[in-house]
Amino acid sequence: xxxxxxxxxxxxxxxxxxxxxxxxxxxxxxxxxxxxxxxxxxxxxxxxxxxxxxxxxxxxxxxxxxxxxxxxxxxxxxxxxxxxxxxxxxxxxxxxxxxxxxxxxxxxxxxxxxxxxxxxxxxxxxxxxxxxxxxxxxxxxxxxxxxxxxxxxxxxxxxxxxxxxxxxxxxxxxxxxxxxxxxxxxxxxxxxxxxxxxxxxxxxxxxxxxxxxxxxxxxxxxxxxxxxxxxxxxxxxxxxxxxxxxxxxxx
Amino acid sequence: xxxxxxxxxxxxxxxxxxxxxxxxxxxxxxxxxxxxxxxxxxxxxxxxxxxxxxxxxxxxxxxxxxxxxxxxxxxxxxxxxxxxxxxxxxxxxxxxxxxxxxxxxxxxxxxxxxxxxxxxxxxxxxxxxxxxxxxxxxxxxxxxxxxxxxxxxxxxxxxxxxxxxxxxxxxxxxxxxxxxxxxxxxxxxxxxxxxxxxxxxxxxxxxxxxxxxxxxxxxxxxxxxxxxxxxxxxxxxxxxxxxxxxxxxxxxxxxxxxxxxxxxxxxxxxxxxxxxxxxxxxxxxxxxxx
Amino acid sequence: xxxxxxxxxxxxxxxxxxxxxxxxxxxxxxxxxxxxxxxxxxxxxxxxxxxxxxxxxxxxxxxxxxxxxxxxxxxxxxxxxxxxxxxxxxxxxxxxxxxxxxxxxxxxxxxxxxxxxxxxxxxxxxxxxxxxxxxxxxxxxxxxxxxxxxxxxxxxxxxxxxxxxxxxxxxxxxxxxxxxxxxxxxxxxxxxxxxxxxxxxxxxxxxxxxxxxxxxxxxxxxxxxxxxxxxxxxxxxxxxxxxxxxxxxxxxxxxxxxxxxxxxxxxxxxxxxxxxxxxxxxxxxxxxxxxxxxxxxxxxxxxxxxxxxxxxxxxxxxxxxxxxxxxxxxxxxxxxxxxxxxxxxxx
Numbered sequence: 001x002x003x004x005x006x007x008x009x010x011x012x013x014x015x016x017x018x019x020x021x022x023x024x025x026x027x028x029x030x031x032x033x034x035x036x037x038x039x040x041x042x043x044x045x046x047x048x049x050x051x052x053x054x055x056x057x058x059x060x061x062x063x064x065x066x067x068x069x070x071x072x073x074x075x076x077x078x079x080x081x082x083x084x085x086x087x088x089x090x091x092x093x094x095x096x097x098x099x100x101x102x103x104x105x106x107x108x109x110x111x112x113x114x115x116x117x118x119x120x121x122x123x124x125x126x127x128x129x130x131x132x133x134x135x136x137x138x139x140x141x142x143x144x145x146x147x148x149x150x151x152x153x154x155x156x157x158x159x160x161x162x163x164x165x166x167x168x169x170x171x172x173x174x175x176x177x178x179x180x181x182x183x184x185x186x187x188x189x190x191x192x193x194x195x196x197x198x199x200x201x202x203x204x205x206x207x208x209x210x211x212x213x214x215x216x217x218x219x220x221x222x223x224x225x226x227x228x229x230x231x232x233x234x235x236x237x238x239x240x241x242x243x244x245x246x247x248x249x250x251x
Numbered sequence: 252x253x254x255x256x257x258x259x260x261x262x263x264x265x266x267x268x269x270x271x272x273x274x275x276x277x278x279x280x281x282x283x284x285x286x287x288x289x290x291x292x293x294x295x296x297x298x299x300x301x302x303x304x305x306x307x308x309x310x311x312x313x314x315x316x317x318x319x320x321x322x323x324x325x326x327x328x329x330x331x332x333x334x335x336x337x338x339x340x341x342x343x344x345x346x347x348x349x350x351x352x353x354x355x356x357x358x359x360x361x362x363x364x365x366x367x368x369x370x371x372x373x374x375x376x377x378x379x380x381x382x383x384x385x386x387x388x389x390x391x392x393x394x395x396x397x398x399x400x401x402x403x404x405x406x407x408x409x410x411x412x413x414x415x416x417x418x419x420x421x422x423x424x425x426x427x428x429x430x431x432x433x434x435x436x437x438x439x440x441x442x443x444x445x446x447x448x449x450x451x452x453x454x455x456x457x458x459x460x461x462x463x464x465x466x467x468x469x470x471x472x473x474x475x476x477x478x479x480x481x482x483x484x485x486x487x488x489x490x491x492x493x494x495x496x497x498x499x500x501x502x503x504x505x506x507x508x509x510x511x512x513x514x515x516x517x518x519x520x521x522x523x524x525x526x527x528x529x530x531x532x533x534x535x536x537x538x539x540x541x
Numbered sequence: 542x543x544x545x546x547x548x549x550x551x552x553x554x555x556x557x558x559x560x561x562x563x564x565x566x567x568x569x570x571x572x573x574x575x576x577x578x579x580x581x582x583x584x585x586x587x588x589x590x591x592x593x594x595x596x597x598x599x600x601x602x603x604x605x606x607x608x609x610x611x612x613x614x615x616x617x618x619x620x621x622x623x624x625x626x627x628x629x630x631x632x633x634x635x636x637x638x639x640x641x642x643x644x645x646x647x648x649x650x651x652x653x654x655x656x657x658x659x660x661x662x663x664x665x666x667x668x669x670x671x672x673x674x675x676x677x678x679x680x681x682x683x684x685x686x687x688x689x690x691x692x693x694x695x696x697x698x699x700x701x702x703x704x705x706x707x708x709x710x711x712x713x714x715x716x717x718x719x720x721x722x723x724x725x726x727x728x729x730x731x732x733x734x735x736x737x738x739x740x741x742x743x744x745x746x747x748x749x750x751x752x753x754x755x756x757x758x759x760x761x762x763x764x765x766x767x768x769x770x771x772x773x774x775x776x777x778x779x780x781x782x783x784x785x786x787x788x789x790x791x792x793x794x795x796x797x798x799x800x801x802x803x804x805x806x807x808x809x810x811x812x813x814x815x816x817x818x819x820x821x822x823x824x825x826x827x828x829x830x831x832x833x834x835x836x837x838x839x840x841x842x843x844x845x846x847x848x849x850x851x852x853x854x855x856x857x858x859x860x861x862x863x864x865x866x867x868x869x870x871x872x873x874x875x876x877x878x879x880x881x882x883x884x885x886x887x888x
Binding site: 055056057076077078081082087089093095096097098102105106107109110111112115116117118119120121122158162 | 552554561562563565746747750751753754756757758760761762763764765766767768769
């Protein structure tokens with residue numbers, strides 16, 4: 001008997017205005033459990049704003065967000081985190097005064113809806129996550145002293161430490177050389193298999209997203225203009241127009 | 252009843268105009284340098300006492316004394332900028348403490364040289380006597396000061412909006428780094444802003460000296476008002492400062508006439524806090540100077 | 542409860558119902574603080590030789606440190622710099638003083654009421670930590686004490702205006718002036734030790750970790766699951782109560798309490814300076830800073846007289862510029878083992 005799969009994340013009709021600027025206009029997004037969905041679009045399309053709304057950092061002016069069957073629109077970010085949504089940031093935002101292991105330990109202690117943990121246990125747990133991303137030997141280094149690539153690994157470790165069901169990745173590949181890109185991609189794939197994650201991934205590095213994502217959603221000026229398998233979307237006229245301009249699309 | 256109402260409105264407008272002079276300097280520094288010159292109150296005190304020093308100790312004429320005082324103030328603000336602000340622009344906690352220390356040092360030095368009992372009086376009364384404005388009786392000096400304040404604000408606004416220098420300053424207030432890339436000589440402009448911001452408080456202090464009491468710690472109450480107005484009008488935004496000055500002026504006058512004159516500052520504080528709880532960015536929610 | 546000995550560390554684990562706590566007790570790091578504390582305990586002997594007013598200065602130094610320590614915790618825990626800690630000092634002092642002269646209450650009786658009053662006021666003002674950010678918060682907290690001072694002038698009959706309240710029941714009435722002074726010193730030292738222990742332990746615990754996170758980046762902490770508002774309100778209220786207790790002690794120690802001594806900038810800058818010169822977020826450094834500032838103040842006052850009023854802040858300014866890391870920077874050994882949250886005023 002086939003059970004109809006309910007979407008893990010359901011974003012319906014979300015609109016967000018900042019003063020006169022419409023950042024998101026009636027955006028609809030549905031992610032099923034276990035998928036990797038890529039979210040692409042030119043700069044200023046509203047992708048990070050959408051992530052901020054899903055995480056609860058902003059409240060949408062209209063529309064609703066449903067996660068795992070619950071309406072999470074307007075919930076506080078820390079409640080949403082405990083429900084199982086976690087994110088990384090475009091420009092890594094660690095806690096510079098804490099060491100790497102404490103950065104992750106914070107997420108371990110507060111990111112999940114679980115009984116009280118002692119600091120020692122949290123640090124042990126944090127060590128596992130650091131080991132997974134490969135930062136264990138830097139565990140006692142202050143976050144402000146880490147290299148940019150290590151900071152991205154730390155972001156990933158911190159996001160994973162909150163044991164999310166849905167991981168929102170915001171442009172981890174920006175500014176990385178091809179070797180680092182491959183490493184990061186392999187890490188994310190491993191994380192997805194090992195921790196049973198669903199991933200929604202904003203990315204600009206096209207070859208990565210086309211390789212990794214099963215489905216791609218394209219935003220432009222706050223509206224969804226295309227959705228589908230990567231190859232289809234790459235050939236879609238509207239998408240080419242958005243990225244390269246009208247003349248290119250026709251020609 | 253009608254008399255009280257007209258007094259409230261007239262004094263509110265006059266006070267509001269005076270507060271313009273008081274707060275424009277602070278807003279200018281906040282808006283352009285993006286720092287909080289917590290020693291701002293000292294400009295008022297120095298205006299009075301330096302002029303007094305030239306008048307009584309050096310026995311100079313009033314206009315020369317005032318001119319020299321302006322020179323001293325400009326030099327002092329330049330030194331403060333070069334010595335402290337330029338070095339600690341990045342670490343604000345040191346800057347805040349240092350500027351406060353500067354204020355305390357100067358205040359105590361003035362208090363030591365001219366303690367409150369010396370009769371300090373600056374003969375800057377232009378016209379004595381009262382006049383009747385809109386049914387309320389008000390000192391002519393205050394009215395003249397209000398007019399001077401409005402003129403001064405108008406000049407500054409014109410320069411800011413119409414001149415090339417104003418354009419650069421506005422750009423600088425929005426994004427320091429980009430303005431530097433565009434060729435603006437940031438440090439010179441900062442020094443210029445600091446020096447210009449010294450002039451309105453000096454004028455205000457000189458005009459008000461014959462009317463209101465003068466003592467070494469007088470800067471604090473002016474500072475509180477300037478601070479409240481700046482916070483209310485979105486720190487560093489001139490439009491907001493202008494609106495906020497009149498708002499606070501009206502609050503001061505209504506509380507003075509209707510409740511108790513000594514509760515003026517408290518009323519202004521409560522109003523500002525209440526306003527901030529609705530709009531935590533202040534009146535105009537703007538990040539730039541205009 | 543389990544106690545394990547690992548190398549030279551003692552680990553205590555406590556599982557009480559749903560709460561899991563673990564403490565690491567490392568005696569090898571105790572040597573320096575313990576020596577310093579013993580030196581502080583022995584100070585009265587020194588002052589007996591130098592004169593009794595030194596004991597009074599040391600007591601004041603202890604009290605300044607007891608104001609600076611909660612301020613430090615508050616700045617880190619709320620992520621905002623409170624430029625008006627003296628408000629609660631005055632609140633505690635006036636409450637104690639007024640209760641004492643109007644209702645003839647003893648010192649230990651006024652204490653619970655001071656705590657309750659500070660709790661209520663702290664709770665209501667803690668909303669500011671949610672409403673105002675960065676520099677706005679600092680500016681507002683800067684003026685609140687000044688406005689409070691104006692209120693005390695407006696209601697002069699209640700607050701006794703500029704001269705303040707006098708005739709407050711003293712905390713100790715043990716016979717001779719000497720024994721009283723020594724008792725006050727040890728009482729203030731006891732409060733200081735308690736606060737130091739509290740602040741240090743909190744900063745090294747998991748709550749210290751959360752506070753460091755809130756201090757660094759509130760929004761990210763919120764997205765990692767931390768209920769920042771609850772933590773900020775808690776820290777603000779508790780540190781306000783601790784500060785008010787210092788005010789209570791001032792009132793019952795000097796027997797007089799006047800707002801003009803504590804509310805203007807001069808007192809606040811001393812406390813702020815102690816926090817900064819102590820090395821910003823170094824609990825032990827604040828004590829060194831407090832003693833340094835108090836001794837400097839007294840030396841200048843006795844040798845220079847009136848000029849000291851502006852020489853003292855000048856020296857503070859020079860030190861601020863010359864020692865960016867504070868006194869603690871001279872002492873500190875570089876260890877990555879510790880979390881070093883720092884205080885900064887952000888937009």
